[in-house]
Amino acid sequence: MKRTVLLNPGPVNVTERVRQALLKPDLCHREKEFTDLMQSIRSKLVRAFGIQNDYDAVLTTGSGTAALEMAVSSCLSEGRSILVIRNGVYGERISAMAEAYRLNTLCLDTPWGEPPVLDDVEQALKQNPDIEVVALVHHETTTGLLNPVHEIGELVRKHKRRFLVDSISGLAGDPLDFDRAGVDFCVGTANKCLQGFPGVSFVLVRKTELPRLAKIPERSHYFNLYKNHQAQEKGDTLFTPAVQIHYALDVALDELIEETVTDRIHRYSRAAAMLRKGFQEMGLEFIVPEEHRSNTLTALKLPKGATYPGLHDRLKGKGFVIYAGQKKLSESIFRIANMGDVTTEEFQRLLDTLKNCISASTLS
Numbered sequence: 001m002k003r004t005v006l007l008n009p010g011p012v013n014v015t016e017r018v019r020q021a022l023l024k025p026d027l028c029h030r031e032k033e034f035t036d037l038m039q040s041i042r043s044k045l046v047r048a049f050g051i052q053n054d055y056d057a058v059l060t061t062g063s064g065t066a067a068l069e070m071a072v073s074s075c076l077s078e079g080r081s082i083l084v085i086r087n088g089v090y091g092e093r094i095s096a097m098a099e100a101y102r103l104n105t106l107c108l109d110t111p112w113g114e115p116p117v118l119d120d121v122e123q124a125l126k127q128n129p130d131i132e133v134v135a136l137v138h139h140e141t142t143t144g145l146l147n148p149v150h151e152i153g154e155l156v157r158k159h160k161r162r163f164l165v166d167s168i169s170g171l172a173g174d175p176l177d178f179d180r181a182g183v184d185f186c187v188g189t190a191n192k193c194l195q196g197f198p199g200v201s202f203v204l205v206r207k208t209e210l211p212r213l214a215k216i217p218e219r220s221h222y223f224n225l226y227k228n229h230q231a232q233e234k235g236d237t238l239f240t241p242a243v244q245i246h247y248a249l250d251v252a253l254d255e256l257i258e259e260t261v262t263d264r265i266h267r268y269s270r271a272a273a274m275l276r277k278g279f280q281e282m283g284l285e286f287i288v289p290e291e292h293r294s295n296t297l298t299a300l301k302l303p304k305g306a307t308y309p310g311l312h313d314r315l316k317g318k319g320f321v322i323y324a325g326q327k328k329l330s331e332s333i334f335r336i337a338n339m340g341d342v343t344t345e346e347f348q349r350l351l352d353t354l355k356n357c358i359s360a361s362t363l364s
């Protein structure tokens with residue numbers, strides 16, 4: 001039987017080797033074997049991205065939002081402000097999270113699907129000396145827009161602020177030069193371009209930030225970045241982790257290191273190029289201009305006469321899961337991601353099937 005191909009932006013199709021890792025022996029997280037597993041993951045994460053000298057990985061059980069909440073709730077000194085740059089659902093989620101923690105929150109908005117204006121970012125930094133942390137979504141999954149993370153990071157560093165990047169759907173899918181972007185906190189998850197399962201997420205924190213974090217009063221008991229870091233450095237966890245998901249992530253990281261981050265990014269980029277050529281030939285309309293598109297997600301207008309549920313169900317019947325637009329885009333677009341262990345043959349089959357579905361839905 002053909003498997004279901006996941007074209008949603010995570011959870012993704014994983015390799016058989018990663019799936020089999022779930023079946024390793026039952027394990028107590030207070031035993032040495034779990035400590036070894038956790039330290040192996042923490043070390044592979046920073047090595048995979050070539051940042052082992054300057055960053056530590058701090059893991060948490062939970063989806064990407066868990067690690068994001070750990071970073072956002074722990075990163076801001078008392079009396080200072082966070083600037084959230086927003087152009088989609090996930091930027092808006094960061095500001096909602098910051099407000100839930102009663103952080104002084106400033107927002108800089110551009111319309112969904114449009115990159116931020118660098119001059120506006122610089123003006124905001126000049127006019128608001130209280131801003132300590134700037135938060136940006138690397139790849140805004142709402143539309144498939146790749147934000148100018150390096151250019152904004154350079155401005156943040158020039159003005160001596162800290163930079164928090166939500167790279168939950170960006171890491172290992174699109175390039176992120178930690179040095180050039182001056183990233184202080186980078187949030188990622190196991191189940192997107194890292195090709196693991198949902199249930200573990202992480203913050204890659206610049207080591208020199210840790211003494212500052214130690215002085216910030218605890219805002220969340222579960223998601224305190226500093227305390228989780230301290231425990232993990234000692235080989236311990238504060239709470240019960242999703243053990244089996246860690247087994248699978250460890251193997252997924254072996255695969256990432258074998259493939260290399262650079263080659264994975266190229267693989268995704270080639271897949272996106274092939275899909276987009278096909279979408280264009282079908283006359284589908286893109287939401288984001290070519291120069292701002294990520295390597296891993298394409299947002300397309302629903303063709304005339306087609307509804308999302310109709311298109312989704314037709315494709316699902318043929319073994320492909322696509323993704324709806326969010327909020328104000330839910331009626332007008334659909335999204336196709338190309339993350340995970342998907343073959344060129346499967347992408348070609350998707351294009352052929354989509355072409356048939358579109359002619360059928362515009363006729364019906």
Ligand SMILES: Cc1ncc(COP(=O)(O)O)c(C=O)c1O
Nearest residue numbers: 063064065090139141166168169
């Ligand atoms: C950029 C970005 N941030 C945050 C999230 C939330 O991640 P999760 O659903 O794993 O909590 C997502 C999920 O797609 C995302 O794409």
